[in-house]
Amino acid sequence: MPRNALLTQDELDFIQSMQHNPQLNLHEASSSLTVNGGAQIRDLLTRLAAHDQVTIQAQFDNQQLTFPLHLVEDEFNAVHLRLGVPSIFEDGPMIRPWRMALEEPVALENVRGTPGALWVHEVSFKGVLVEIRGRIKPPRTFSLWFSPSGYERIALRGTLERETARGLFAYRLSQTDGGETERLRQFILHQHRLMHPHVHA
Known part of the structure; x- marks a missing residue:
């Protein structure tokens, strides 16, 4: 050299x-x-x-x-x-956002990280299906944090849509911050990758 x-x-x-x-x-x-x-x-x-x-x-x-x-x-x-980051949908009688069922329900938290009465069972980029624990009425709206294990928490804002036959409550998500929506899509994409590795290989 x-x-x-x-x-x-x-x-x-x-x-x-x-x-x-x-x-x-x-x-x-x-x-x-x-x-x-x-x-x-x-x-x-x-x-x-x-x-x-x-x-x-x-x-x-x-x-x-x-x-x-x-x-x-x-x-x-x-x-x-x-x-x-993609939006994931599933076909059926009508096309709807793909909902990921959590292995264990995750409590939504307040800004200080304290778990509340709303427990998420399923999540999509458009909505959540929650269980209400305790003797409270389902709130018409909520603004809480979703903290799945191993992930940075994500701010969610939900509006009550309906009660399901299983006694769970469907909330439609509305995001004012595009970054939070992107992080929720990233989380869902990561979970989809784990559940369908042949698609993402």
């Missing part, structure tokens, strides 16, 4: 091994999208994504995943299309 070289051979080898490490590039590969359909299709998708919501839909078995497309600008001011 020449005497005035900036990096040693060991340093170069290390950088090249990091560059070709598939684990380090996993996040970028899963979140970015390359459109090879020609300039016209790419321009059309970019214009649509800039003005309205554009999605890509994948179907398997009785479920469908709908991925939103977002425009992002990189450090060189180039605009790219990026896939967002």
